[in-house]
Amino acid sequence: SLPEDAVTNLREYLRIKTVHPQPDYEAAKEFLVAYGKNLTLEVDVMEFVSGDPVILMTWKGSNPEASSILLNSHMDVVPVEQVKWRHDAFEAVREPSGDIVGRGSQDMKCVGIQYLEAIRKLQAKVFKPVRSVHVLFVPDEEIGGHDGMERFIASEKFSDIQVGVALDEGLASPTADYRVFYGERTLWWLSIKAVGAPGHGSKLFDGSAAENLLKSLALISAYREEEFNAYKSGEAAEAEVTSINLSFLKAGTPSPSGFVMNLQPSEAEAGFDIRIPPSADAEDLERRIREEWAPVERNMTYEFLQKNVYRSVSAEPLVTPFDVSNPWWAVFATAVEKTGVKLSKPEIFPAATDGRYLRYKDFPVIGFSPMRETPVLLHDHNEFLNEGVFLEGVDAYESIIAALSTFDGADGPSYALREEL
Ligand SMILES: CC(=O)N[C@@H](CCC(N)=O)C(=O)O
Ligand SMILES: [Zn+2]
Ligand SMILES: [Zn+2]
Structure with missing residues (x-):
């Protein structure tokens, strides 16, 4: 079984070369399947396109009728210009400051590991989710997500899991507050x-x-x-x-x-x-x-x-409401602030993420990567994340997963359908 150490697991994941144009999804799959099983999660590997695995891990809730929580991250990373880096971009070197340098340390292997380590901590406290919690790992986000998230959203498996709310990537924050995203361009x-x-x-x-x-x-x-x-x-x-x-x-x-x-x-x-x-x-x-x-x-x-599309199936702009009309948002925000960190004003993500496929179908998506006091280095040279910042993010997800998975309002398969109930 895996060493139960969040930082060790992050570094191991960063060393797997899921880098375009030839990402090693085979190695990532092997690593993640073992990881999920170690946490006693149900692990489902789908391959809508050969060579592009979609990995869905499930922590079953006590109420199978309740809509579920989807925690998404992509496994792939963008290429590097190795000569411009101070270490090998796939060595995950830990500097004396605790900075872990590697492609994917911010975008977004950190988040995938944080979800799983937050689940580990909740399990240690004998926490039981009411809603099922799904941790999803998708390929090809960096090249448009067509053979990953787009296929998954169209699958029967996706309808089966009855998603209520989803979390997907955000951006690092140079300030003391976390950033959060309600839509994208x-x-x-x-x-x-x-x-x-x-x-x-x-x-x-x-x-x-x-x-x-x-x-x-x-x-x-x-x-x-x-x-x-x-x-x-x-x-x-x-x-x-x-x-x-x-x-x-x-x-x-x-x-x-x-x-x-x-x-x-x-x-x-x-x-x-x-x-x-969207405006x-x-x-x-x-x-x-x-x-x-x-x-x-x-x-x-x-x-x-x-x-890319700019309107949802119900002809609305692709944004997730963050006012009282979307109770998931308040549950999320309260859970984050309970950890003692503030959220800055919700923003539009400047680039494209896989979250758009969910928003297209009117599912609420919260874009969030809990990295504060950190320069934004996604797709940049010397991408890094400090281990203390990373571990604080695990605590953020511990609070978020606990709150969302026990939230007893807003039921129904999606935010849009909730309106009809
Ligand atoms: C986060 C990010 O950089 N996403 C790519 C997606 C590119 C694409 N083909 O959709 C983009 O150019 O926005
Ligand atoms: Zn990303
Ligand atoms: Zn990216």
């Missing part, structure tokens, strides 16, 4: 393409592909500046404005020495990463793309390389 990856007559580099003429695209770039740049200014001026938080950033630019005729310089290209293309906050009018943005950034009059077309 919607990701669109857009490519716009212009075509036009080619011509001699010396000739001025209307409607070249490059000119068509450059007009779009000017309009997009002006739009970007307006959004950015709302953030710079302090009028809105970063994740409350729409971001649009150039990802690629493609045009020109290659030659052995670079590009043919006296030939105006007949095609020009640009790609953008766009993030839309923004996404339909209007799409109209802008169609009519202004890629209009047929300028011989342009557009294509979404990824286009």
